[in-house]
Amino acid sequence: MSDAHHGHVVEHPGSKPHVVAHHFNDADHEFDASKQGMWVFMVTEVLMLGGLFVAYAIFRGLYPEMFKAAHAYLSVKMGATNTVVLLTSSLTMAMAVSATQRGERNKALGLLAATVALAGVFLVVKYFEYSHKIHSGLLPGGLFGTEQNAELIKNFPKAPLFFSLYFMMTGIHGLHVVIGMGLILWIMKRTSAKEFGPHFYTPVELVGFYWHFVDLVWIYLFPLLYLVG
Amino acid sequence: MAHDHKHDDKKHGHHHYVLPNSLAFKVFGALIFLTIITVWTAHFDFGAFNFPLAMFIATIKALLVCMIFMNLKNDVKENSVIFFTSFLFLAIFIVLTGSDIFFRGDVYVKGPLVAGASKSKFKKPWVSTAELVAHGKELFGQQCTSCHGAEGLGNGPAAAALVPPPRNFAQNAGWKNGYKPSQIFKTLKEGIKGSSMASFATLPAEDRWALAHYVVSINPAHAKDTTSDLAAVGVDPSKDGMGGESSSPTIPVSVAMAKLAVADINVAVASSVAKNPDAPVGSGAAYYQSKCVGCHGVSGEGALVRNMGVSPKAYLKTGSLSGVPFDRFKSVVTKGLPGDVMPGYGNLSNAQLQDLYNYVKSAR
Numbered sequence: 164m165s166d167a168h169h170g171h172v173v174e175h176p177g178s179k180p181h182v183v184a185h186h187f188n189d190a191d192h193e194f195d196a197s198k199q200g201m202w203v204f205m206v207t208e209v210l211m212l213g214g215l216f217v218a219y220a221i222f223r224g225l226y227p228e229m230f231k232a233a234h235a236y237l238s239v240k241m242g243a244t245n246t247v248v249l250l251t252s253s254l255t256m257a258m259a260v261s262a263t264q265r266g267e268r269n270k271a272l273g274l275l276a277a278t279v280a281l282a283g284v285f286l287v288v289k290y291f292e293y294s295h296k297i298h299s300g301l302l303p304g305g306l307f308g309t310e311q312n313a314e315l316i317k318n319f320p321k322a323p324l325f326f327s328l329y330f331m332m333t334g335i336h337g338l339h340v341v342i343g344m345g346l347i348l349w350i351m352k353r354t355s356a357k358e359f360g361p362h363f364y365t366p367v368e369l370v371g372f373y374w375h376f377v378d379l380v381w382i383y384l385f386p387l388l389y390l391v392g
Numbered sequence: 393m394a395h396d397h398k399h400d401d402k403k404h405g406h407h408h409y410v411l412p413n414s415l416a417f418k419v420f421g422a423l424i425f426l427t428i429i430t431v432w433t434a435h436f437d438f439g440a441f442n443f444p445l446a447m448f449i450a451t452i453k454a455l456l457v458c459m460i461f462m463n464l465k466n467d468v469k470e471n472s473v474i475f476f477t478s479f480l481f482l483a484i485f486i487v488l489t490g491s492d493i494f495f496r497g498d499v500y501v502k503g504p505l506v507a508g509a510s511k512s513k514f515k516k517p518w519v520s521t522a523e524l525v526a527h528g529k530e531l532f533g534q535q536c537t538s539c540h541g542a543e544g545l546g547n548g549p550a551a552a553a554l555v556p557p558p559r560n561f562a563q564n565a566g567w568k569n570g571y572k573p574s575q576i577f578k579t580l581k582e583g584i585k586g587s588s589m590a591s592f593a594t595l596p597a598e599d600r601w602a603l604a605h606y607v608v609s610i611n612p613a614h615a616k617d618t619t620s621d622l623a624a625v626g627v628d629p630s631k632d633g634m635g636g637e638s639s640s641p642t643i644p645v646s647v648a649m650a651k652l653a654v655a656d657i658n659v660a661v662a663s664s665v666a667k668n669p670d671a672p673v674g675s676g677a678a679y680y681q682s683k684c685v686g687c688h689g690v691s692g693e694g695a696l697v698r699n700m701g702v703s704p705k706a707y708l709k710t711g712s713l714s715g716v717p718f719d720r721f722k723s724v725v726t727k728g729l730p731g732d733v734m735p736g737y738g739n740l741s742n743a744q745l746q747d748l749y750n751y752v753k754s755a756r
Contacts, residue, residue, distance in 0.1 A: 194408075195468070202471045209478035213485055220486050221493050228753060239431065246427050254420040257411055257461040264410045317675065318750055375461045382453045385427075386446035390434040 173362040175266065181363035194365050201369045205376055212380060215332050219387060222328065226321050233315065233325035234391035236301050238292060242389035245288050246381065252281035253378040256347075260371045263364045268354060271367070275351045278374065282344045289337055296326070303327035329388055336384060339377045346370045409466040419460045426453050515632040517601035518573065518622055520608070528606025531599055535592065544610045554588050561610040571611070574621040576604035581625075676747030679740075721749050 171183040173190045187193040223230045259274035300308015307316070307323035315322050350370050353359060359367055430449045438445060459465040464472055514524060532544070539558040541547040546560035559567065569579045580600040583591035592600060622629050722745050726738050740748070 202474045206478040213482040217486050217489050243431050250423045257416050261411045372462055375457050379454050379457050383450050386450055
């Protein structure tokens with residue numbers, strides 16, 4: 164089965180065979196290398212978001228009362244709903260990976276579809292939150308509606324800063340959600356094409372990592388933005 | 393190169409952990425439970441513990457996701473090292489930035505402000521010479537004009553905010569220590585208690601003498617020192633020297649840097665005093681604009697006081713104020729800081745003080 168030029172082929176009945184890229188010794192080698200690459204990528208993600216977390220830490224340290232006052236304009240209900248939605252989507256994603264590993268293709272497809280649907284719910288909730296903020300002039304920096312929020316701005320002139328951080332942090336997170344949805348749809352297409360099974364499921368697992376990471380970031384964003392005590 | 397596939401498959405089975413659904417549900421249950429706990433605890437005020445508690449719970453949740461859903465638990469150790477190292481760097485990033493921003497104002501200026509030559513140029517600095525007056529004039533431009541004005545007429549940009557007002561050197565009336573060079577020397581050494589005329593003892597003695605001669609030159613009618621006047625400040629006119637005072641002070645790095653930035657500061661002073669954002673009348677903001685802006689700057693950057701060589705606490709913009717509780721703020725603002733530039737404003741009501749406090753905290 165192995166061929167010096169094209170690398171190994173791994174197979175599973177009812178699935179397309181997977182040809183291991185020729186620069187890997189075997190399928191495990193390929194799997195481990197891909198996974199490690201994904202972890203390294205997630206390090207870059209942590210450090211990219213890290214800049215925003217540093218900005219958050221500094222400004223919260225400088226203006227603790229302002230953060231407390233400004234955060235009251237966010238809806239804890241919506242934030243908590245979205246937390247539950249994302250956690251549930253992490254569960255369906257994790258189960259989609261293990262279903263693929265067990266060769267239960269239809270179940271995997273259903274779980275992936277549920278994950279995308281939950282991501283959609285997250286974005287709809289976010290849409291309502293954003294449009295409320297935009298209508299109330301609770302916007303970053305110079306866009307802030309000073310007249311609409313005269314009381315807040317009088318007591319806390321630096322309040323627009325909170326909304327700069329809010330929109331930047333949730334915006335970048337939201338972008339990740341959109342990208343994650345695209346990746347999951349791509350994985351669904353390939354699952355339907357019978358590309359994955361117990362013999363080969365690296366892309367499913369790695370997209371799963373990406374999705375869990377999106378969840379991970381939200382786990383911190385929720386208390387940092389919605390529950391400033 | 394022939395491969396034994398059975399061997400490969402065995403390795404597969406060893407490496408590839410499949411997450412049982414039952415465990416996935418348990419973890420999910422724990423995550424939801426912890427979310428409820430976070431939202432619930434947010435209703436209580438644990439003071440300083442609020443934030444660490446929320447972060448602690450978030451971290452448990454994050455670890456559950458990493459270890460079980462992302463299966464880091466059964467993964468090679470390398471991947472854990474790679475991933476968790478990023479948080480180490482994040483921590484370094486936050487801690488170092490924070491230690492700069494939040495503690496910058498705590499770098500107190502200890503010791504004299506100006507580097508003196510190790511040997512004085514002037515053998516008997518209490519005797520006025522053209523050279524000393526010129527030197528004094530130069531120093532005056534750097535240290536005193538903010539309050540006393542460019543010509544020493546008591547009309548500097550900060551003067552309006554000061555009670556009592558700065559001395560007008562062209563007048564003979566109202567001097568507390570007196571206007572002879574030795575008496576001015578004493579003022580510069582000790583300051584005037586209960587006013588914003590601070591001690592300038594951090595300047596080398598010869599510079600204080602130079603300043604005294606310059607101040608005297610503004611109104612030549614001012615009297616000369618007698619031997620007993622000089623003796624009162626510890627000077628024996630028959631001997632060279634500083635009258636028991638060292639003239640070879642040290643200079644901290646931070647002060648050297650501040651000196652280098654003097655030109656730049658003067659621009660900041662001019663612009664910050666000129667600006668007067670329209671704040672609602674009677675508000676903390678308005679009060680700040682009329683009384684405090686002259687020294688602390690438009691947004692607490694310590695505009696004028698930076699020129700006075702006093703404690704960096706005047707930089708309200710740095711974290712030095714973040715730890716000032718309202719009680720301390722109230723006492724500083726109503727009583728002033730004795731022996732320091734910070735004047736007292738005794739006529740403020742509690743509500744006004746609270747308003748001012750909120751404003752000052754937000755202006756940082």
